[in-house]
Amino acid sequence: EIVLTQSPGTLSLSPGERATLSCRASQSVSSTYLAWYQQKSGQAPRLLIYGASSRATGIPDRFSGSGSGTDFTLTISRLEPEDFAVYYCQQHAEAPKTFGQGTKVEI
Amino acid sequence: QVQLVESGGGLVKPGGSLRLSCAASGFTFSDYYMSWIRQAPGKGLEWVSYISSSSTYTNYADSVKGRFTISRDNARNSLYLQINSLSAEDTAVYYCARDLRYNYGYDYWGQGTLVTVSS
Numbered sequence: 001e002i003v004l005t006q007s008p009g010t011l012s013l014s015p016g017e018r019a020t021l022s023c024r025a026s027q028s029v030s031s032t033y034l035a036w037y038q039q040k041s042g043q044a045p046r047l048l049i050y051g052a053s054s055r056a057t058g059i060p061d062r063f064s065g066s067g068s069g070t071d072f073t074l075t076i077s078r079l080e081p082e083d084f085a086v087y088y089c090q091q092h093a094e095a096p097k098t099f100g101q102g103t104k105v106e107i
Numbered sequence: 108q109v110q111l112v113e114s115g116g117g118l119v120k121p122g123g124s125l126r127l128s129c130a131a132s133g134f135t136f137s138d139y140y141m142s143w144i145r146q147a148p149g150k151g152l153e154w155v156s157y158i159s160s161s162s163t164y165t166n167y168a169d170s171v172k173g174r175f176t177i178s179r180d181n182a183r184n185s186l187y188l189q190i191n192s193l194s195a196e197d198t199a200v201y202y203c204a205r206d207l208r209y210n211y212g213y214d215y216w217g218q219g220t221l222v223t224v225s226s
Contacts, residue, residue, distance in 0.1 A: 001169075035212035037152075044202055044219060045144075045152065050212035057214070088152055092211035095166040097142075097154040 002026055002091050006100035013105065019076040021103045023089035028069045033093040036065055036074045039102075040085045048087075049074065079105070109133040109215045111203050116220030123193050123224070129186040129203030129217055137161070137181040140206035142213060143188050145199035153199070156188065157206065170196075193224045 003026040013019055023034070031052035037045040047056040049065035052072055062077040076083055084107055089100040115127040129141070143155040156167045156177040165177050176189040186203050200221050204213035 033211045037213075039152075044216035045213070046216075047207075047212050047214050050207060050210045050214075054210070056212070090152070090154070090212070095157075096168045097157070099152040099154060102151045 001096055002029060002094060002098055004089050004091060004098055004100035006087075006089060006103045008103060009101075010104045010106060012107070013079055014107065015079050015081055017079050019074075019079055019083070019105055021074040021076075021087055021105075023067075023072040023074070023100050025070045025072070025091060029072075029091045029093045031068050031072075033091050034065075034067070034072050035090045035092065037088045037090065038083075038085045039088065045088065076105075109205070111205065111215055111217035113201065113203055113217040113220035116201065116222045118223045118225060119193055120226050121194055121224055124189070124191045125193070125222060127188040127190065127201055127203075127220055127222070129188075131184045131186065131205070134205070136179075136184040139208060141179060141186045142204045142206060143177060143186075144202045144204055144213070144216075145197075146202070146219075147196075147199040150199075155201070158186070190222070193222070195224050198222060198224045 005024045007022045034052040036049040039045040053065045064075045086102045086104045110132045112130045142157040158165045158177045174192045178187045200219040202219045203217045205215040
């Protein structure tokens with residue numbers, strides 16, 4: 001099973017600041033199979049990034065993804081108030097299609 | 108517009124069973140792989156199962172293998188999850204989600220249905 005470890009667990013930032021979230025895989029994952037989601041309290045997750053760096057439909061360009069192999073990053077260039085949420089990475093390379101434990105971005 | 112609506116959750120005793128349903132609309136259901144993902148209260152996301160567009164392929168998390176069965180009815184635009192031998196560890200919100208067609212990720216999610224296992 002591929003284990004995804006996200007860091008930090010919590011990121012305390014202010015609106016306008018840059019957020020950098022990390023997702024590290026226990027073994028190499030093709031970037032094709034790495035996705036990022038945002039989840040706000042009481043809501044279903046929303047797809048932000050697929051293929052490690054492609055933004056999903058309707059996702060603002062302040063969200064960007066990068067990385068390869070075992071290290072992937074989600075960057076939010078300038079935090080908006082609506083960006084404070086929990087973010088998850090997920091790999092689709094093999095079953096089980098594991099998620100990271102999440103990073104909470106808080107004010 | 109794409110919609111996924113889950114139903115069938117509720118309170119069930121340990122050892123009991125439930126059948127969750129996900130009604131899909133707004134897209135050609137038979138073209139897409141579909142998946143179930145769950146989230147225990149206050150916890151992260153856990154992938155549960157997927158099924159291919161024509162039901163040829165299925166796969167399950169080890170934690171549910173042998174107890175859960177995913178299925179679909181393309182004529183009814185519906186996805187199902189039969190969950191048996193429930194334990195407290197299965198208490199969670201269960202989401203159905205649509206897989207991206209030519210890439211990897213879940214682009215649409217339902218609102219979730221809560222399954223609570225308690226005596």
